[in-house]
Amino acid sequence: MDPKLCRAVTEAFVRLHEEGLIYRSNRLVNWSCTLKSAISDIEVDKVELPGRTLLSVPGYDHKVEFGVLVLFAYKVEGSGEELVVATTRVETMLGDTAVAVHPEDPRYKHLHGKLVTHPFCDRKLPILADNFVEREFGTGAVKITPAHDQNDYDVGKRHNLPFITIFNEEGNVIGDCTQFVGMKRFQARRAVIDALKEKGLYRETKDNPMVVPICSRSKDVVEPLIKPQCTVMLTVITLVACFFPHRYLSCDVMAKNALDSVRSGELKLIPEHFNKTWYHWMENSRYVT
Structure with a gap:
């Protein structure tokens, strides 16, 4: 120059x-696994889905299901109780470091400060009380994956949670949940559901209107990554x-x-x-x- x-x-x-x-x-940041690059907010197209929808994703031979809410249970440590959470991205539970409930939700007040156990690795997750949780959405309990979601990132900062990255730049699983390591992220989506069923932790999948972030250049589904x-x-x-x-x-x-x-x-x-x-x-x- x-x-x-x-x-x-x-x-x-x-x-x-x-x-x-x-x-x-x-x-x-907004990460395109196809481009292997961060992209700006203006390069992200927000695609609205009315409910269950199959979308083509670069790098996959089959279409991937979006527009659903998956419900599964975490076991509360030291008791026979379980805490059922709802998520649109069940594969990211591999990077969960907490579960959050609304502080005024009477269903969960007795669980504040307790721990749940992760079913696929040696990890204990605290049950947090945070006002960002919508009591009417899903079960009123949400999984927190600080390294792969903006809202969860903010919760992680507020509560000083660990930030565990579970996807590499190509969108393949990494980390301590070894049975899934090496899978593509949306292959892991199906595998996680199957594994939850095997452990008796899967509850249901239901339609859920949602917005999917799509890279305007690669048409890949944007993956939030810490970079x-x-x-x-x-x-x-x-x-x-x-x-x-x-x-x-x-x-x-x-x-x-x-x-x-x-x-x-x-x-x-x-x-x-x-x-x-x-x-x-x-x-x-x-x-x-």
């Missing part, structure tokens, strides 16, 4: 780093990402300043119809953008 531009990128990076605005961190990922804002910072990968940029203050500059007329976007996109990006920036 042009030497002057390279120097400008380096200067911008150093200044942002010295101000504590750019940093390296592991975050949950050191560079996400950036503004043209010069985009160039920083090219030279200094695996960095994060704190953008809350920068996003506000960028919005105020356009609204006040200090900064003009040409053509003006780009203003709508600008506002969308800046107003919807998260802790990083």
